[in-house]
Amino acid sequence: MGVQRKTKTGEQILAAFGDSKEALSAKMLLSRIEQRVNKTTVYRMLDKLEDDGVVHSFSGDGNVKYYARCHACSDTMHLHSHPHFQCVSCDKVRCLDFEVPLTTPLNLQVTESQILLKGHCEHCSS
Amino acid sequence: MGVQRKTKTGEQILAAFGDSKEALSAKMLLSRIEQRVNKTTVYRMLDKLEDDGVVHSFSGDGNVKYYARCHACSDTMHLHSHPHFQCVSCDKVRCLDFEVPLTTPLNLQVTESQILLKGHCEHCSS
DNA sequence: TTGATTAACGCAACTAAGTTGCATTAAATT
DNA sequence: AATTTAATGCAACTTAGTTGCGTTAATCAA
Numbered sequence A, B: 001m002g003v004q005r006k007t008k009t010g011e012q013i014l015a016a017f018g019d020s021k022e023a024l025s026a027k028m029l030l031s032r033i034e035q036r037v038n039k040t041t042v043y044r045m046l047d048k049l050e051d052d053g054v055v056h057s058f059s060g061d062g063n064v065k066y067y068a069r070c071h072a073c074s075d076t077m078h079l080h081s082h083p084h085f086q087c088v089s090c091d092k093v094r095c096l097d098f099e100v101p102l103t104t105p106l107n108l109q110v111t112e113s114q115i116l117l118k119g120h121c122e123h124c125s126s
Numbered sequence C: 001t002t003g004a005t006t007a008a009c010g011c012a013a014c015t016a017a018g019t020t021g022c023a024t025t026a027a028a029t030t
Numbered sequence D: 001a002a003t004t005t006a007a008t009g010c011a012a013c014t015t016a017g018t019t020g021c022g023t024t025a026a027t028c029a030a
Helices: A008-016 A026-032 A039-051 B008-017 B024-034 B039-051
Strands: A022-025 A057-058 A065-069 A084-087 A091-097 A107-118 B022-025 B055-059 B065-069 B084-088 B093-095 B109-120
Touching: A008 A026, A008 A039, A008 A065, A008 B093, A022 A026, A022 A107, A022 B008, A026 A039, A026 A065, A039 A057, A057 A107, A057 B084, A065 A091, B008 B022, B008 B024, B008 B039, B022 B024, B024 B039, B024 B065, B039 B065, B055 B109, B065 B093
Parallel strands: A084 A107, B084 B109
Antiparallel strands: A022 A065, A022 A091, A057 A065, A084 A091, A107 B109, B022 B065, B022 B093, B055 B065, B084 B093
């Protein structure tokens, strides 16, 4: 079950994401939220937001879970064949706004896909 | 620095992988190895094998690191644009033997890519 | 074959991400 | 205002992976 009540934590998490395509870990969110919030609360709220199709998650570098705002999802339909990019210098992660056409083997029922690209972002290229 | 000496742990890890495309976590490897080996040893050996380009790693479900034998890599060249597939029923992970053509944005210097597909494998499809 | 060198190892203690149980707080509803 | 229960905070926990350090064993040279 997703979000049921309007709370400060929920508002602040969504405010932290804003309209950007940046992906944030629970830790990053905690440091960005002004109001003192417990990490458990953040994890639970992120779960609920993901249930509702408001955010989506994926595994970034160092086996850390990242969350980002969804832009074309509902609680019934999740379409995330867009790649994510993580800069190995500044560690920022974000959604890339194009889709990767994935042809999957006929013998496999693929229900979800995650594409993570790593490298240097435009600000960190030497 | 990679592997320098031929040891039982190294042999057993490679034996556990065999020639298959299956990917294994450190935990799975530990349970497959007959001889009693410490987990630290396994983690360290996997690091060295990865340095040598003998195995490659990626982040699977639940933020667990998986390792698989490389088939076209050396210690200087790593080519892993092949996807990995994880069955959400039996949890097995493996390399898929085709490449995904990734067109990456010009402003980003992509040095590595990870593609993880999740779903039901041929044995777990209902 | 023996002795020296040091890579590889085992162990214990640690870190960091994420989870769980439970008592408390505060939205929403009556 | 009273009631209901979703959301919260806290402490304790789990699990993956790491680190420091003393010991073992692979390799190599005498």
